[in-house]
Amino acid sequence: MSGNQDPLKDWIVATWRDMFGDSGNARSQQLSENARPTHIGRFLPLSLIVIAAAAAAVCAPRLISVAAANTRATEVLTTLHGYRVALIAAAALLIAVDVLRHRSHRWSAMLESVVRQTTGNLPKKVAVPFPSGWWVLRRATITLPRGTVVRPKQFEELSRAIEAIAGTTATKEVKVRHEAHRDRIVIRRRTIEPDERSERHKALQSTLDATSIFTDPKVTVSARDEHGVETCYRISFERSMNAGSRGFQGKVEEALIANAGEHESGRHWTTDWHPADGFLIMRLVAPMPSRIDHPLELVDENLRHLPYATGEADRTFIWDISTRSNKPHCLIVGPTGGGKTSVIRTLLTEAARRGIPFVGVDPKMIELDGLEGYPGCGAIIYDPIRAAMLVRALHSEMMARNTYIHDMKIEGSQLPLMIAVLDEFFILSGKWQRLAKTGDDETRALLKELDPLNAWADLAVLARSAGIRLLLGVQRPDASLFGGASGNARDNFGTRISLGNLSQDGALMMWGDSTVGREVDTSVPGRGIAIGEDGSPADGQMWWTPNVDRHPNKWNQLSEGEKAIVDGLAPVEAPGFTCYSTELAEFIETERALAKRAREYGRAAEPIVIGTGDAATTSTVAASTTPSAELPDAPHAADDDFADVIPASAVEAGQTVLVDDDEGELVPVTVTAVDVTRDGKGEVTSTVLTVGAGRVKTRITFDATGVVVLPEADLVGAPA
Numbered sequence: 001m002s003g004n005q006d007p008l009k010d011w012i013v014a015t016w017r018d019m020f021g022d023s024g025n026a027r028s029q030q031l032s033e034n035a036r037p038t039h040i041g042r043f044l045p046l047s048l049i050v051i052a053a054a055a056a057a058v059c060a061p062r063l064i065s066v067a068a069a070n071t072r073a074t075e076v077l078t079t080l081h082g083y084r085v086a087l088i089a090a091a092a093l094l095i096a097v098d099v100l101r102h103r104s105h106r107w108s109a110m111l112e113s114v115v116r117q118t119t120g121n122l123p124k125k126v127a128v129p130f131p132s133g134w135w136v137l138r139r140a141t142i143t144l145p146r147g148t149v150v151r152p153k154q155f156e157e158l159s160r161a162i163e164a165i166a167g168t169t170a171t172k173e174v175k176v177r178h179e180a181h182r183d184r185i186v187i188r189r190r191t192i193e194p195d196e197r198s199e200r201h202k203a204l205q206s207t208l209d210a211t212s213i214f215t216d217p218k219v220t221v222s223a224r225d226e227h228g229v230e231t232c233y234r235i236s237f238e239r240s241m242n243a244g245s246r247g248f249q250g251k252v253e254e255a256l257i258a259n260a261g262e263h264e265s266g267r268h269w270t271t272d273w274h275p276a277d278g279f280l281i282m283r284l285v286a287p288m289p290s291r292i293d294h295p296l297e298l299v300d301e302n303l304r305h306l307p308y309a310t311g312e313a314d315r316t317f318i319w320d321i322s323t324r325s326n327k328p329h330c331l332i333v334g335p336t337g338g339g340k341t342s343v344i345r346t347l348l349t350e351a352a353r354r355g356i357p358f359v360g361v362d363p364k365m366i367e368l369d370g371l372e373g374y375p376g377c378g379a380i381i382y383d384p385i386r387a388a389m390l391v392r393a394l395h396s397e398m399m400a401r402n403t404y405i406h407d408m409k410i411e412g413s414q415l416p417l418m419i420a421v422l423d424e425f426f427i428l429s430g431k432w433q434r435l436a437k438t439g440d441d442e443t444r445a446l447l448k449e450l451d452p453l454n455a456w457a458d459l460a461v462l463a464r465s466a467g468i469r470l471l472l473g474v475q476r477p478d479a480s481l482f483g484g485a486s487g488n489a490r491d492n493f494g495t496r497i498s499l500g501n502l503s504q505d506g507a508l509m510m511w512g513d514s515t516v517g518r519e520v521d522t523s524v525p526g527r528g529i530a531i532g533e534d535g536s537p538a539d540g541q542m543w544w545t546p547n548v549d550r551h552p553n554k555w556n557q558l559s560e561g562e563k564a565i566v567d568g569l570a571p572v573e574a575p576g577f578t579c580y581s582t583e584l585a586e587f588i589e590t591e592r593a594l595a596k597r598a599r600e601y602g603r604a605a606e607p608i609v610i611g612t613g614d615a616a617t618t619s620t621v622a623a624s625t626t627p628s629a630e631l632p633d634a635p636h637a638a639d640d641d642f643a644d645v646i647p648a649s650a651v652e653a654g655q656t657v658l659v660d661d662d663e664g665e666l667v668p669v670t671v672t673a674v675d676v677t678r679d680g681k682g683e684v685t686s687t688v689l690t691v692g693a694g695r696v697k698t699r700i701t702f703d704a705t706g707v708v709v710l711p712e713a714d715l716v717g718a719p720a
């Protein structure tokens, strides 16, 4: 094989072949140089005659002397000689034209050959306009036989081959187009538009191109900010089944956001999907605020919407308590210090400013006490027996309201709404269970008659149409909460809020997804997950509502800004508490009278300080914190102070719990084994805790709603 190349020789040989063919037989035009059929005709130079005439004109004096005898020839030669300059110029011009024509001819031959090799079809015609371009082909049109099918893969090869031979320059590129309806391939040279796309735009497009997420994805910029920085992209794609699925959208959003990177404005990316129209919008939204003070203006004017949190893009989360709501009752899960009380305060103050009254149970005595006496507050109950009476009275109220709706032939939505809050449900049910076991005969009989757990479960199912809304607070989600005995939170408590981090099981119970609520930023107080209007959970920053208690000991702890919030939120007119049952009306009146009496006569026991030196018993409470007769007193002291209560089924082996001894006193014991029995649906039916060490072991059996008292607060999921 010879590596030597002689372009001039090659060109001459090629030209010769083009003019005369390999065999020199100018009539065999239907075979190409490699003996394959061709529709490209032989190349006919236009310049040959003029070259001959110019040569004759130049050589005329010598030719005249040779042909002197022929006067006619002498005359012609003399005339030609007179035009020799013009003839030389014409010959030169035609030679140049022929050279260019030959180049076009070569392009035609090359294109025909490429089409034949890549598609297997012999083009009917290859039209390369004059001048064709020397190093690069300017344009061409290849006509294919009628009905020629060019498959995508063939076309891809053909385009690549044409782009390779037609040449690309720094400013121009070749584009090949197949016009199937006209049986032709069109080759055009276009100026390369400088790629002015931003790095982010390119990254998004190339990510989508490189993956098979979408077919034919195209990223375009939809909006820029005042500095020209891109703030919104439109990503179009071919419609597919996948694009409508939430899971798919979530994954694509994650990938796109990761590729787009952090935006210089500090705002976050989010996506809005339009799968039916084949596009999605990726836009910037305000980041999640790290603190939101309860806004004083009505963020949501709807009087049946209670707003309580803000999410990304200034999205407001609401508890829709209207009759049409499909999430009329609310469940709040939050560990100690997670901000549960603040959310409850937000919801209740929002209710009060919308004319909706409330009544609450606070078994810990320190969560909702500040709301006692607040406009719209019927009562806050701390005592477990009174709480059981309230739940039963609420049940009677529900029945009375339903009767009223029935008798008066009105709609449930025409009755005034009211909210019943039951905070720290497990502590309350723990107290009920303990009293049912260790209380005196009268207490036990009363609890049996009131049957508060069943009354509550009934309320959860039926209260909605009677205009009663329930708000349930717990420290952690537990399977027992989602069972029938506590109101079946999964079905009935559609508005859900979780604060702090959830366990995997907790996430499944609350959100039906073991990953949601697992990575909440617990360094931000009030950060959690809430259910949006579209029914899906999303990150939210709960509004901060300070304690609305006007007692100087509380009030003086507030900053000026917090005091302004409390002042601004207070409704001018206290919402009236309309009762349809005498039970509830009497209960609230009695409770208010009891609370008044407690404020007037009640005295919290003086604290006892042990081990500070000489005095065994010393009052160490500063004068300002000692309740005085003029000031509203703290609720009367707890009969038994539960730090925390959890369902028996949530106890883990090795954990210390408090159990009643023979005298009804709570004593700490270590659980050595936990045996939970569940029914076919996975609901707890009973739990057996084995306590004690060595050979003396005791087995304590709890029913489905059984709870145990912890010696100290359960900090699972609490803010770090």
Ligand SMILES: Nc1ncnc2c1ncn2[C@@H]1O[C@H](COP(=O)(O)OP(=O)(O)OP(=O)(O)O)[C@@H](O)[C@H]1O
Residues within 6 Å of the ligand: 291, 292, 334, 335, 336, 337, 338, 339, 340, 341, 342, 343, 367, 525, 526, 527, 541, 542, 543, 544, 545
């Ligand atoms: N939404 C919020 N925004 C800002 N700070 C908050 C928010 N919620 C709570 N905090 C802060 O966290 C502290 C604890 O909040 P809160 O008393 O509401 O928690 P909790 O869940 O009720 O806890 P516990 O059940 O132990 O009383 C508050 O004193 C406040 O400083």
